[in-house]
Amino acid sequence: MKTHVLFLFFLMTAITLAFGQASEDSRPNIVFCLADDWGWPHAGAYGAPGIKTPSFDRLAKEGVLFHQAYVSSPSCTPSRNAFITGKYHWELGSGANLWSTLPVEHQSFIHLLADEGYVTGRTEAKTWGPGNLDEWTAEHGAHPGNAAYQTFGEFLDKTAAKENPFFFWLGSADPHRPYEEGIGQKSGIDVSKVHMFKHYPDVTTVRSDVADYYWEVQRWDQLVGSVIDELEAQDLLDNTIIIVTGDHGMPFPRGKGNLYDSGVRVPFVVYWGSHIQSGRHVEDFVSFADIAPTVLEAAGVKVPEEMTGKSFLNVLNAEKSGLVDPENRSEVVFGRERHVPAQEKPNMGGYPSRGYRNDEFLYIRNYQPSLWPAGTGQLGATNYPNQWYADCDGGPTKDYIVDHKEKDLEHIFAYQLCFAKRPAEELYDLRNDPDQLVNVAAQADYAETLESMREKLQQKLLKLNDPRAKDPDYDGFDHHPYLGGGGGKKP
Numbered sequence: 050m051k052t053h054v055l056f057l058f059f060l061m062t063a064i065t066l067a068f069g070q071a072s073e074d075s076r077p078n079i080v081f082c083l084a085d086d087w088g089w090p091h092a093g094a095y096g097a098p099g100i101k102t103p104s105f106d107r108l109a110k111e112g113v114l115f116h117q118a119y120v121s122s123p124s125c126t127p128s129r130n131a132f133i134t135g136k137y138h139w140e141l142g143s144g145a146n147l148w149s150t151l152p153v154e155h156q157s158f159i160h161l162l163a164d165e166g167y168v169t170g171r172t173e174a175k176t177w178g179p180g181n182l183d184e185w186t187a188e189h190g191a192h193p194g195n196a197a198y199q200t201f202g203e204f205l206d207k208t209a210a211k212e213n214p215f216f217f218w219l220g221s222a223d224p225h226r227p228y229e230e231g232i233g234q235k236s237g238i239d240v241s242k243v244h245m246f247k248h249y250p251d252v253t254t255v256r257s258d259v260a261d262y263y264w265e266v267q268r269w270d271q272l273v274g275s276v277i278d279e280l281e282a283q284d285l286l287d288n289t290i291i292i293v294t295g296d297h298g299m300p301f302p303r304g305k306g307n308l309y310d311s312g313v314r315v316p317f318v319v320y321w322g323s324h325i326q327s328g329r330h331v332e333d334f335v336s337f338a339d340i341a342p343t344v345l346e347a348a349g350v351k352v353p354e355e356m357t358g359k360s361f362l363n364v365l366n367a368e369k370s371g372l373v374d375p376e377n378r379s380e381v382v383f384g385r386e387r388h389v390p391a392q393e394k395p396n397m398g399g400y401p402s403r404g405y406r407n408d409e410f411l412y413i414r415n416y417q418p419s420l421w422p423a424g425t426g427q428l429g430a431t432n433y434p435n436q437w438y439a440d441c442d443g444g445p446t447k448d449y450i451v452d453h454k455e456k457d458l459e460h461i462f463a464y465q466l467c468f469a470k471r472p473a474e475e476l477y478d479l480r481n482d483p484d485q486l487v488n489v490a491a492q493a494d495y496a497e498t499l500e501s502m503r504e505k506l507q508q509k510l511l512k513l514n515d516p517r518a519k520d521p522d523y524d525g526f527d528h529h530p531y532l533g534g535g536g537g538k539k540p
Contacts, residue, residue, distance in 0.1 A: 076214040076348055077321065078289040079162075080201075080276060081340075083132075083218065084269045085125065085175055085225040086305055087295030089118075089314040091244060091266055099242035100263045104274035105293055108320040111327045112291070113365055117334045118317030119381045119406070123297035123306050124388045126180050128337060133157045133177070133193045135341030135356035139384060139515040145526050146387040146399065148533030149180045156353070157193035158341035159216055165350045168215040169195040170204045176220035181532055194218045201276045211283060214348070221272055224265030226300045226442045233260025246311050247484040248303050248466040249446065250459050258445040262299055287322030290347060292340065294318075300442040302423070302450055302467035306388045308404035308413050309485045313383045319365055321347075326368045332408070333364050333378035357513050380407045382509045384517075386526040389536035391424025391439035394432045398527030400424075400440065403517065405506035411485055412502035413475040416521050423468050426451065428539055438468055439536030448540055476502060 089095065092102040094109035095116075121131035124147045127138035134155045138145040142152045163169045171194035186192055198204040204217055234240050240256040243263060249255050273293055280286040298304040298312040305312055317335065319325075338358030345352045346360045359377065367373045383406075387399025401416040415422070424439040425431060431439060441447050454464035466486065476490040476499050489495045510518035517523050 075288070076167075077324070078210075078214055078285060079216045079344055079348070080280070080289055080291045081216070081218050081344075082273050082276065082291065082293040083129070083176065083220055084266070084293075084295040085220070085222050086297065086300045087224055087266055087269065087316065088298030088304060088311060089316055091263070091299065092270075092316045094318070095316065097244045099239055099244065099260075101267055102270040104270045104277060105316065105318060107277070108273075108291060108293060108318045109328075111322075112318055112320030113325060113327075113329045113331060115317040115319070115335055116330060116332050117381070117408075118294065118315050118336075119313045119334065119383055120297045120315055120337045121383055122385050123304075123308065123312040123383070124385060125296055126178060127386070128296040129177050130155075131337045131358075132340050133159070135338055135345075135353070135358040137336075137338050137357060137382075137384075137513050137515070139386070139510075139517065139526075140357065140513070142525075143529035146529055146531070147179070147389060148531055149529060150182060150532075151177075151180075151185045151193065153185050153188040157189070158345055158356075159194055159218070160189060160191070161345065161350055161353070162216050162348060163195060165348070166213065167348065168208050168210040168213050169217070170198050170208065170210075170215070171195065171218035172201070172220045173197045173199050174220045175222050176218045179533065202279055205279065205283060211285070216344075219272070219276055221269050223269040223272075224262050224299070226444055228258070228261035228265065228444070230261060230445065231257060233257065233262070233264040236264050238263050246301075246303070247486060248311070248463060249301075250450065250453070250463045252449065254449045255446045258301070262301075288324070289320075289322070290344070291320040292318070292344075300444070301446050302441050302463075305442065306385065306423070306440045308383060308385065308402055309411070311485075313404065321365065325365050329368075329370045331364055331370060332372045333361065333374055334381040334406070335361050335364075335378065336381055336383070380405065380505070380509070382406075382506065382513065384515070387529075387531065388440045389424070389436075389533060390432050390531055391436060391536055392420055393425050393427065393430045396420075396527075397432060397531065398524065401517065401526070403506060403510060403515070405502055405509065409479055410498060410502055411475075411477040411479060412499070412506060414503070414506060415471050415473050415475070416517065418471060418473045420470075421468075422471050424536065426468065431535075433535035435538045436535050437537060437539035439538070441467070441537050443537040443540060447537065474499065474503070 093106045120128045122138040130144040143149045238260040243259040294317045342352045342360040384403035390397045423441045474490045477485040
């Protein structure tokens with residue numbers, strides 16, 4: 050009798066373990082694909098003219114395309130820190146700045162996945178940064194993305210990822226500058242068809258520069274396609290969540306480093322095979338801070354209470370297009386601190402600003418309007434040599450706009466929008482001005498709207514632990530070490 054009971058006990062234990070393992074193995078794989086300086090709307094799925102992104106477009110057709118995705122900050126390091134931690138960049142101390150670090154008290158959600166049995170890895174190409182993670186790595190035992198591999202295929206071959214749920218971070222330097230000048234047109238991209246933001250003068254120099262950026266976006270899309278192909282070859286595609294996006298807007302004037310759509314809005318698609326309704330276009334506002342809690346919830350991992358980002362898994366699981374969750378996803382906030390020390394010395398700070406956006410208005414609060422939004426254009430005046438509007442990456446478009454700033458009204462307007470000082474408050478009526486060119490904050494007809502947007506931003510920032518909500522003159526971010534060598538230089 051005792052032998053019989055023991056046999057049944059071990060049998061039930063084995064069955065329980067087997068079912069438990071099967072259940073664990075059914076958890077989704079996750080591949081997060083993050084381009085460097087790739088902004089909205091530069092993908093075929095968004096209708097951008099002249100660009101070919103078949104991999105992104107396929108995922109949009111077979112998954113969910115987000116039309117209102119925004120970074121926490123339009124600068125590489127803080128944008129990536131927000132993704133890693135599930136928190137807004139202003140909660141991260143030194144991690145709110147470019148060329149910084151990540152304070153050790155903030156956890157990586159990728160490590161949380163690893164703790165729950167996920168095989169995790171990343172590419173050797175750029176994932177986190179730029180900056181220094183020595184202290185964080187010493188405290189946590191590994192890079193926030195864990196071990197690095199040359200390719201996704203190497204990750205699959207050298208780990209147990211084929212037999213276990215995995216998370217992989219695909220990184221790249223594309224489409225970050227510098228570009229091979231003229232490569233876009235040489236490759237066959239029609240410069241007459243590229244998408245042009247209306248704050249640029251419509252000239253061949255700028256169009257050709259955009260085409261060079263397109264060329265690198267297309268190379269990035271090919272890399273994403275190679276991962277899709279590998280997943281298909283290994284019969285892993287259907288149960289893999291693939292997220293493809295960029296860390297902020299394009300590296301052009303009034304793009305990267307700015308709080309307009311050209312700086313903070315990014316392409317964003319999520320694929321999950323047969324697990325979600327395909328071909329949907331959603332208008333729900335999502336932030337980079339929302340990615341970590343979404344992935345954790347999808348993986349069945351508890352979301353830490355300190356994460357201020359909110360999961361949008363309910364949006365993915367819905368069946369309809371449009372605005373799926375109007376109660377929680379009709380607005381978004383973002384901001385910036387120091388990109389590079391681009392102001393006149395001895396000022397080592399940034400250009401602090403915050404933004405609030407919904408489907409009708411964009412409101413921006415510039416906390417120190419006496420400063421230069423793209424840095425000073427006076428050579429020799431900054432803390433680093435040869436800095437010239439240093440918050441804007443160097444390139445033909447920047448050079449052209451500055452060199453022709455007095456040519457005619459079109460060029461004067463472009464220079465003013467991209468490089469001139471800005472007022473303390475900006476308000477754009479997106480219903481009449483989707484390109485965000487005309488600031489209506491001082492117009493009497495918008496006084497009530499301005500007050501409402503000002504209050505909405507303030508309440509959101511208080512809720513999301515922004516030190517500037519309580520002290521607009523807070524200068525703590527400016528005192529953290531800058532670990533880089535400066536920004537855009539005079540050619």
